[in-house]
Amino acid sequence: MIKKKREKSHKLMTHEAGMRRVPKNHPKYPILEQEYGKLSYGHKGEEALDYFLTFLPNDNYLILNSLRLEDPKGRYFQIDSLLLAPTHCIILDSKFMSGKLEFDESANQLLRHLPGSADVEKLGDPISQISRQRHQLSLWLEKNGFPPMPIASLIVLTHNNAALIKTTPSITRKVTFHTNLPNRLKEIDENIPKRNILLSNKDLYKLSRTLIKKHTPDHFQLLNHYNVAFNELITGVICVKCSYAPMLRGRGVWGCLRCSAYSKDAHIEAIRDYKLLIGETISNKELRSYLKLPSASITSKYLVSMGLKFEGSFKNRRYFL
Ligand SMILES: [Zn+2]
Structure with missing residues (x-):
């Protein structure tokens, strides 16, 4: 059951407005356009999750999308989709990237192999990122008076033209394709001991309500960030x-x-x-x-x-x- 709908981030919405209002011949327009491309691509990937979340094996999940929370140390963390059950929760992180992708665990890097060359493009470190999110969520649960719960996580490749190369069992546990998401969630569900109920139905809904209440939308100041003056806008x-x-x-x-x-x-x-x-x-x-x-x-x-x-x-x- 979806308790919180997916929404565009404030950063993406300000970039959409910026694309309309910053003149195309402004010196900052090219970087604005590039960043806008990245943000809207990322949002597309998150939306691609939603379709497959309608095929969940377990109807009891409460689903909260586009969450942004503050951990007890004042650091914000963002979760694309959070699934809540009485026994556990699951963090999903969407990666909308095409091409031959390799998760290099020794270098902690996601690499894209460029076609027709030996070159690779570094695309960050989603595995460390999602393990940080698990840690921050567990701190958040403790701070807000909820019991410690098993937190599973999955990186979901949401682009139709993504291929994984050089995988290891450790990687396939952490990463899946969006088409396979229902199966992987079923596996996670089956591996959680059913008797270990940590939240009553009432507490589960309370957790969902608290998460929504504590959700803090980002606030992006585009003109400051790109050093564009008000009187330069269309x-x-x-x-x-x-x-x-x-x-x-x-x-x-x-x-x-x-x-x-x-x-x-x-x-x-x-x-x-x-x-x-x-x-x-x-x-x-x-x-x-x-x-x-x-x-x-x-x-x-x-x-x-x-x-x-x-x-x-x-x-x-x-x-x-
Ligand atoms: Zn016209």
Whole structure:
């Protein structure tokens, strides 16, 4: 049963907004684009897990996706999918990577062998990473008053064009393909002593609720990170059809000067970008200049139509996005 849905990280969402709002000729655009590619690739891989999680051998699992928790030492750790049962839990980590992959246990490296050459690309150390996650989760359980539980983990290769080479029994215990995930979970399930119930049904749900409550979304400040100034961004409403900005407002709708598309609510996306990149509050004046609206009273109409909460009066009023 899915208790927490998969969601995009704040970092990925800010990069999506950055791809719309940082001009393509900005010197930082290429690294922004590269990082965006990595993040959206990773998210795709996590989503590929979800389909196979619908084939679980054991309906009793509570499934929590995209968790980000703080361990007792103030370090954050992220779990792609966490499966909870009364006897144990399982951490799944998705790796969306194609090609000939080798887990080199002596060097603690995941390697990709490049086609037609002897070269390898180093792709980090997912095995140490997931064992750190197990350790941090056990610390978290203890801190939050839950009994110590067996924590199993699996690295799941979610790309259809991934192949494992030079495997050892130790690697096949730790790594699987997404297509084989239900079988591997069944094996783990069968190896856990059934009599060893550590959590009653009530406590199991309490654990799930506590995990969701303690989930702390990341917060990524894209402009700071890439050293992009606010006034370098593309402002205004972006055309949903052709990406031209700004769309202009006339007779209550947004119109595109380039492709003649029109929209009633295209400003919503623009305001979402503002929240992701610039700030969580906005004044009438700031919104007016950002959306390139002709007057304070028209801007006010938009603010009212969105039903935003606000604080302050008159000129000092700030609306919460
Ligand atoms: Zn257009």
